[in-house]
Every structure is written in structure tokens, then in C-alpha cells.
Amino acid sequence: MKKQILSLAIVLAMFSCSQNDNLETAVPQNGLLSKKEINSIINKSLQSTGDFNWTSQEVNTIWSAVNHGENILTIGYGTSKNNFSRSAEANTIKEDLIQLVRSLEKNSAKGATELYVDENINVIDIKVTNKETIKTLLKDSRVRYIEPSGYNFLEKNNQARSSSSGGSGCGYGTATLSTNDYRTVSPGARVPWSFDAHNIPQAWNYSTGAGVTVAIVDSGLSPEQKWMNQYFNDGASSGRSVQKYGTFVDSWWAWSNNYDGVNDKCGHGTKMAAVATAxxxxDNLPVGVAYNANLVSYRAVENVVIDDYHEKRGIVEALTALANRSDVKVISMSLGFPFSIGNVSDAIKYAHSKGKMVLAAGGTSTSFTTWYGVIFPASMSETVAVTGVKEGQYDECDVCHSGSKIDFTVQMQRTNGTDNKVPVLSYYNGQANYVGGSSVATATTAGIAALVWSKHPTWTRAQVLQKMKESADFYPNKHSDYGYGNIDALKAVQ
Structure with missing residues (x-):
């Protein structure tokens, strides 16, 4: 594997001063900035504004990052700033820009030799080596943005690695569930304590998610958990389908098309799919929120931090494919990054334009970095941002982010002295585990959205979202940190 297994804890780990000291310092060549210098610029922007934008940076900064990122430059183009979707006019612009870059790179042995063109949104990836190419593109009115998408901002260190014992990131662990953390309902399923906190079992008297398709864009689905595969229809769950796709390329080579399949090699995607649809x-195992909903699982990433070129592209391919499916209503993304990623942002806007409800995790981090606000893509207005709070109180979980961009919260950390999280199916067949953070909060909310949409199949996304808001604690107001708060699933489906 080309990356360490991570959780969203890494999202902020790199902001400490000690992290910068660990970065390699390259010897300047022709003004080339080192990774340490580039990351310092990024960190300064994040700490002062809460965001970072590549296109607004100096030419030399972008060029240096391109050099440190396999010379890959992503170009977002179009007829206007918001023209992200393909059209005949956009196709002409695309061809013109490709020829422009190739002419500017004609004297380079490495430049413009590779190319990836997205078929749905106005984005191309091309190899660039010349500083003049970047300068020219920044001045071109047809260019919406440029980004060094091969540049890896986050350095993988021991502090940032995820525990395999569970939590919000990667992990294959199992656990013996405390009897205080669930109750058993017919025909023998375990209802997580958090479901009762949101009146989800009571909502099942009105809706179980039938007829709605929930998509989980994550690390894939475990082939070893039969209840999320061949036994997906079992007991009270029937007449539904599970589909698995893979858009993640596991390769050091950026231009590789060696897709890595559909199977989860992290554990995170399996748990998110289970929370929503198990x-x-x-069999005395945890049930999902929408236990009669269809599931579409996409292995689009290696882990939950969107830092690798292939992860960005994998998410884009997953989102655009899902956007073009009429049966998909809800898309859940328990993934994140400290600042905006152009092509992923375009793909989310594309899915949003097709009427999909895209839910995103507000951020899960280490306790000393939760000062950071809502991460991307939950920070986008086109997503529904969710975070986790403690049982019975509005206090974010020990590792959860909060802020003005949050729309909803889910109780996912106990206050009974155990700090236990949400019981869920594990990676391994017939086993359970606990999962926490804004990740499980997001997948839970995706399941609630499916319940509402199943009850009202002709409703639009706006109508479903409005009903969810009306069923939440703070409506019609919005809390500065917790949005509309906890949803009462029973009210949402009545």
C-alpha cells in the first residue's frame, strides 16, 4: 500500500509546529520551494482564514507544488466560474486548453505527455513542468482553477496513524458489546443505544427505507461480512439489493488505471454501510438505520483522508457515476480534508445538480486539534454536514469538529461512564464493533434521510431536507456549532 492507514485524526495532526520540523527540506533549484516552505504557506492560510486556495497563490508556489507532485496539474475550466458540467462549448474550451498546454510544454521532455479527461465535469489532469504554463493558465479567463493534485500535503507519521481497535478511521477490530449499549428487537436484532436516542426504532413503524438507494462513497465493502453481501436480504430485510463498485487506483504511478476492486481494505467503508443499511x-447483530434500503458501495479511497491523487480522482468518478443514476437518492461521505479540492468540489456540485442529497462528515480529529472548524467537503453549501455529540447533551464528542457549517448532529458517545460509541457490524462475518466520530454520525443521518424519502418517494431533496430540519431540536433556528441539532426520526417520518 502506498499510504499508511489513517483516520480523520490526521486531518489536523500536521498543524503542529513539530510536524513542520519533520518535513524534508529540498535544496532550492531555480526558485523551487521545498515541501516545508509550501506547507508553511498552506498552514498559515488555514490558521488565519480556515481555508486554502491554490489558484490565489503565487505562480512559484503552485509550480513548486506541481514539481513535488509528479508534475500533475488539474485544470478546472468552463464558460464561467460556476460552469462545472460538460457542454458543447465547454468541450471546445477543453480542446483549446489542451493544445495551449502542449504548445507551452513542447520543449519539455516530460510536460503534457499524460492526460486524464473527465467525461462529466469540466476537469482535465495534465503533466506540466514549465512555470510559464502555470502563469499563462492563471491569466486565462476560461480557467476556473488550477491545482497541483499530485501534491500530498499531509505527511504520514506515527502520531497520525489510526488504531486498529476501532474508532472513526480504519480498523478490523471486533468487540463484545456491552448489554447496556443495545436492546434486542424481533426477530433477534440488536438496536444500538444511539438509535433509541433519535427515535429510529419508533420511526420503523412508518418507514424502513424500502425503495430508496443509499450510496456509501468510502473504502469499499468487506467480502468477509456476509450480512452486507450474500445475506443482505435476511430476516425482516427483503426485496432489496447491494451493489459494489471500485474507482480507486492503488498505484505509485499517477497515470495508472489499475483499479483496485470493490473490497474494503480499511474497514471504515464496511462500518459506514452497516450503520446505514445492515x-x-x-443473529443478535447490530441493525442498520434503513434496514430495507438498497445499498451501493464505492471503494473510491484507500482511507478516509482525501490526500492522494488517486483518491481525489476515485471520489470524482464515484460521485459522477452516482449522480447519473436515477435510483440513487442519498450519498454518504464520511471522508475529509482540511481545505477544498477543486475536482471533488465539482463532482459534488454535479451530484447536487442531479437532485442527490450528499451528506459529509464535519471532521474527526485528535482532542488537541478539534479547534479546527468543519472540514471539506462538509464545508460546502451543497453538502449536508453532520457531526457527533455526546449522549443527552450538546457537547461535541471528544474527537468531533463543530462549527457554523454543521447542519445536524447525532448522539454517538455515551455519558454513562463508558464513553462507548455506536455498536455496528464489523469487518468480519458475524462480528460486531464500536464506531465513533463524525463518520458514524454522517452514516446514521444518511439512513434517516432514506427513511424519510421512503415514506415520501415523490419528494425532492429540498422537501426531504426540510422535513429533517423541522424534526430537529433547534428548528427553526440554527445553533452556531450544531446546526439544527439532533433529528427525531419519528417526527421526520410522521
Whole structure:
């Protein structure tokens, strides 16, 4: 594997001063900035404004990052700033820009030799080596943005690695569930304590998610958990389907098309899919929120931090494919990054334009970095941002982010002295585990959205979202840190 297994804890770990000291310092060549210098610029922007934008940086900064990132430059183009979707006019612009870059790179042995063109949104990836190319593109009115998408901002260190014992990131662990953390319902399924906190079991008297397709864009689905595969229809769960796709390329080479399949090699995607849609059966295992909803699982990333070129592209391909499916209503993304990623942002806007509800995790981090606000893509207005709070109180979980961009919250950390999180199916067949953070909060909310949409199949996304808001604690007001608060699923489906 080309990256360490990470959780969203890494999202902020790199902001400490000690992190910068660990970065390699390259010897300047022709004004080339080192990674340490580039990251310092990024960190300064994040700490002062809460965001970072590549296109607004100096030419030399972008060029240096391109050099440190396999010379890959992503170009977002179009007829206007908001023209992200393909059209005949946009196709002409695309061809013109490709020829422009190739002419500017004609004397380079490495430049403009590779190319990736997205078929749905106005984005191209091309190899660039000349500083003049970047300068020219920044001045071109047809260019919406440029980004060094091969540049890896986050350095992988021991502090940032995820525990395999569970939590919000990667992990294959299992756990014996405390009897205080669930109750059993017919025909023998375990209802997580957090479901009762949101009146989800009561909502099942009105809706179980039938007829709605929930998509989980994450690390894939475990082939070893039969209840999320061949036994997806079991017990009270019937007449639904599970589909698995893979858009992630596991390769050091940026231009590789060696897709890595559909199977989860992290554990995170399996748990998120299970929280939203696990079957209700008689095997004494945790049930999902929408236990009669269809599931589409995409292995689009290696882990939950969107830092690698192939992860960005994998998410784009997953989102655009889902956007073009009429059956998909809800898309859940328990993934994140400290600042905006152009092509991922375009793909989310594309899915949003097709009427999809895209839910995103507000951010899960280490306790000393939760000062940072809502991460990307939950920071986008086109997503529904969710974070986790403690049981019975509005206090973010020990590792959860909060802020003005949050729309909803889910109780996912106990206050009964155990700090236990949400019981869920694990990676391994017939086993359970606990999962926490804004990740499980997001997948839970995706399941609630499916319940509402199933009850009202002709409704639009706006109508479903409005009903969810009306069913939440703070409506019609919005809390500065917790949005509309906890949703009462029963009210949402009545």
C-alpha cells in the first residue's frame, strides 16, 4: 500500500509546529520551494482564514507544488466560474486548453505527455513542468482553477496513524458489546443505544427505507461480512439489493488505471454501510438505520483522508457515476480534508445538480486539534454536514469538529461512564464493533434521510431536507456549532 492507514485524526495532526520540523527540506533549484516552505504557506492560510486556495497563490508556489507532485496539474475550466458540467462549448474550451498546454510544454521532455479527461465535469489532469504554463493558465479567463493534485500535503507519521481497535478511521477490530449499549428487537436484532436516542426504532413503524438507494462513497465493502453481501436480504430485510463498485487506483504511478476492486481494505467503508443499511435479522447483530434500503458501495479511497491523487480522482468518478443514476437518492461521505479540492468540489456540485442529497462528515480529529472548524467537503453549501455529540447533551464528542457549517448532529458517545460509541457490524462475518466520530454520525443521518424519502418517494431533496430540519431540536433556528441539532426520526417520518 502506498499510504499508511489513517483516520480523520490526521486531518489536523500536521498543524503542529513539530510536524513542520519533520518535513524534508529540498535544496532550492531555480526558485523551487521545498515541501516545508509550501506547507508553511498552506498552514498559515488555514490558521488565519480556515481555508486554502491554490489558484490565489503565487505562480512559484503552485509550480513548486506541481514539481513535488509528479508534475500533475488539474485544470478546472468552463464558460464561467460556476460552469462545472460538460457542454458543447465547454468541450471546445477543453480542446483549446489542451493544445495551449502542449504548445507551452513542447520543449519539455516530460510536460503534457499524460492526460486524464473527465467525461462529466469540466476537469482535465495534465503533466506540466514549465512555470510559464502555470502563469499563462492563471491569466486565462476560461480557467476556473488550477491545482497541483499530485501534491500530498499531509505527511504520514506515527502520531497520525489510526488504531486498529476501532474508532472513526480504519480498523478490523471486533468487540463484545456491552448489554447496556443495545436492546434486542424481533426477530433477534440488536438496536444500538444511539438509535433509541433519535427515535429510529419508533420511526420503523412508518418507514424502513424500502425503495430508496443509499450510496456509501468510502473504502469499499468487506467480502468477509456476509450480512452486507450474500445475506443482505435476511430476516425482516427483503426485496432489496447491494451493489459494489471500485474507482480507486492503488498505484505509485499517477497515470495508472489499475483499479483496485470493490473490497474494503480499511474497514471504515464496511462500518459506514452497516450503520446505514445492515439487515434486521435473528443473529443478535447490530441493525442498520434503513434496514430495507438498497445499498451501493464505492471503494473510491484507500482511507478516509482525501490526500492522494488517486483518491481525489476515485471520489470524482464515484460521485459522477452516482449522480447519473436515477435510483440513487442519498450519498454518504464520511471522508475529509482540511481545505477544498477543486475536482471533488465539482463532482459534488454535479451530484447536487442531479437532485442527490450528499451528506459529509464535519471532521474527526485528535482532542488537541478539534479547534479546527468543519472540514471539506462538509464545508460546502451543497453538502449536508453532520457531526457527533455526546449522549443527552450538546457537547461535541471528544474527537468531533463543530462549527457554523454543521447542519445536524447525532448522539454517538455515551455519558454513562463508558464513553462507548455506536455498536455496528464489523469487518468480519458475524462480528460486531464500536464506531465513533463524525463518520458514524454522517452514516446514521444518511439512513434517516432514506427513511424519510421512503415514506415520501415523490419528494425532492429540498422537501426531504426540510422535513429533517423541522424534526430537529433547534428548528427553526440554527445553533452556531450544531446546526439544527439532533433529528427525531419519528417526527421526520410522521
Amino acid at each position: 439487515p434486521r435479522n435473528n
